[in-house]
Amino acid sequence: DNPLLAFSLIKRLHSGWPNVVYSDEATRNTQALHAGLGEVEQELPGAEDLDGAARALMRLQDVYALSVKGLASGVFQRAGQPPLYSPGRRVPLSADDCFHVGKVAYDTGDYYHSIAWLEEAASLFRLSYGSWNLEDRSSLEDALDHLAFSYFMAGNISHALSLSREFLRYDPSNQRVSRNVAKYKKLLETGTGASASPLQRPNSTRLQSRDAYEELCQRPRGQVGLQLLQLSCSYETNSSPYLLLQPAKKELVRIQPYVALYHDFITDAEAETIKGLAGPWLQRSVVASGEKQQKAEYRISKSAWLKDTADPVVRALDARIAAVTGLDPRPPYAEHLQVVNYGLGGHYEPHFDHATSRKSPLYRMKSGNRIATIMIYLSAVEAGGSTAFIYANFSVPVVKNAALFWWNLRRNGNGDGDTLHAGCPVLAGDKWGAGNAQMPWITGKRIPDTMANKWIHEHGQEFRRPCSADPQD
Ligand SMILES: O=C(O)CCC(=O)C(=O)O
Numbered sequence: 285d286n287p288l289l290a291f292s293l294i295k296r297l298h299s300g301w302p303n304v305v306y307s308d309e310a311t312r313n314t315q316a317l318h319a320g321l322g323e324v325e326q327e328l329p330g331a332e333d334l335d336g337a338a339r340a341l342m343r344l345q346d347v348y349a350l351s352v353k354g355l356a357s358g359v360f361q362r363a364g365q366p367p368l369y370s371p372g373r374r375v376p377l378s379a380d381d382c383f384h385v386g387k388v389a390y391d392t393g394d395y396y397h398s399i400a401w402l403e404e405a406a407s408l409f410r411l412s413y414g415s416w417n418l419e420d421r422s423s424l425e426d427a428l429d430h431l432a433f434s435y436f437m438a439g440n441i442s443h444a445l446s447l448s449r450e451f452l453r454y455d456p457s458n459q460r461v462s463r464n465v466a467k468y469k470k471l472l473e474t475g476t477g478a479s480a481s482p483l484q485r486p487n488s489t490r491l492q493s494r495d496a497y498e499e500l501c502q503r504p505r506g507q508v509g510l511q512l513l514q515l516s517c518s519y520e521t522n523s524s525p526y527l528l529l530q531p532a533k534k535e536l537v538r539i540q541p542y543v544a545l546y547h548d549f550i551t552d553a554e555a556e557t558i559k560g561l562a563g564p565w566l567q568r569s570v571v572a573s574g575e576k577q578q579k580a581e582y583r584i585s586k587s588a589w590l591k592d593t594a595d596p597v598v599r600a601l602d603a604r605i606a607a608v609t610g611l612d613p614r615p616p617y618a619e620h621l622q623v624v625n626y627g628l629g630g631h632y633e634p635h636f637d638h639a640t641s642r643k644s645p646l647y648r649m650k651s652g653n654r655i656a657t658i659m660i661y662l663s664a665v666e667a668g669g670s671t672a673f674i675y676a677n678f679s680v681p682v683v684k685n686a687a688l689f690w691w692n693l694r695r696n697g698n699g700d701g702d703t704l705h706a707g708c709p710v711l712a713g714d715k716w717g718a719g720n721a722q723m724p725w726i727t728g729k730r731i732p733d734t735m736a737n738k739w740i741h742e743h744g745q746e747f748r749r750p751c752s753a754d755p756q757d
């Protein structure tokens with residue numbers, strides 16, 4: 285559950301194991317160790333996993349405004365605020381862990397993050413200088429070197445100079461760093477060095493609404509906001525015989541856009557069944573990009589599609605979705621159930637579920653646009669992972685076994701611009717969901733953290749959700 289522990293575990297499985305196999309101590313058992321590593325190597329985290337885990341920590345740092353010093357010491361703290369999450373056991377990161385995160389930022393030219401993490405790495409290395417840790421792949425010199433260059437690139441020449449001088453104390457014969465010292469001195473003397481402006485987080489063109497999104501993710505649970513007076517909780521039978529004996533427990537969350545949360549929509553046992561069925565099929569989630577589908581940094585999760593023939597539980601879920609929403613959730617009028625699992629730092633940045641362009645691959649189904657979404661939370665999370673509605677200015681925390689429903693389209697078939705929404709990064713725990721969007725989906729966070737989505741489409745719902753007399757409606 286603890287993202288810091290998840291990161292160090294991934295890092296140790298990626299680099300700790302080869303460290304042992306190729307160490308001098310291992311010579312006597314070389315054969316056996318090499319063979320053993322060969323057998324499990326495919327299953328171990330790769331370089332992409334480790335770098336992704338480092339980016340996940342930076343994402344959590346940004347979205348939840350966490351201090352890097354705090355994270356390195358194992359606490360999830362924002363300046364002057366109570367911790368967002370207090371793990372049962374506080375586990376600090378090592379100097380080498382911090383170096384690795386900083387290096388991932390450094391390699392992409394992101395000096396905002398590299399400076400914060402390499403500063404932490406350098407101070408931790410300074411504290412333990414002289415003692416040697418078998419698992420370390422980096423050193424104080426590496427941290428000083430990369431930190432000095434990051435400061436130089438950020439326009440802070442005097443910092444770059446003092447760090448390079450500190451480096452030379454440990455490694456006086458390094459020609460490259462000696463030349464840098466001369467260069468920095470000259471820049472400072474002639475006053476041609478850029479002046480240090482406060483470092484900015486790298487721009488994300490996708491996230492114009494970044495501030496609003498992050499504020500919603502950080503918002504404490506239960507802070508609903510406006511419109512309270514018109515909201516209500518009710519038992520719904522929806523004229524469905526299916527719901528007569530056990531009505532749906534509906535909490536109206538928002539009127540425009542229309543968003544409702546159905547509590548106890550599934551049982552714990554059903555949630556476990558769905559997670560178990562989807563588990564072996566989970567693959568990195570993709571997003572629509574023009575006419576294609578591809579992986580994207582703005583959606584990090586794994587997902588799998590479940591047909592209703594997969595298990596009676598999935599079929600029963602379709603019947604429940606039909607009863608509660610009054611819509612037809614069977615393909616082709618809806619997509620199959622999508623089960624989603626968000627792992628370390630998993631998220632889905634602000635997006636619409638409906639297509640905003642006629643070119644979208646969504647229209648290949650020939651069943652119209654996605655009229656509605658229903659998303660079932662299959663797990664609880666310890667912190668983070670809310671579903672945030674950016675323009676509508678509210679967020680819904682993960683409520684295990686509840687289903688969140690909203691209309692993506694207006695009655696006239698136009699997309700409802702107020703439905704821009706996001707899955708906030710999971711701070712601690714595992715989010716699972718499932719859903720479908722004519723009503724397709726159950727989306728989730730990791731296994732313990734999953735959801736199921738169903739997206740329901742327009743066609744087939746003409747008599748279930750007719751247009752109204754007002755063409756604007
Ligand atoms: O995970 C969430 O809370 C939202 C997921 C979502 O928007 C989607 O899967 O389309």
Ligand SMILES: [Fe+2]
Nearest residue numbers: 635636637705
């Ligand atoms: Fe969505």
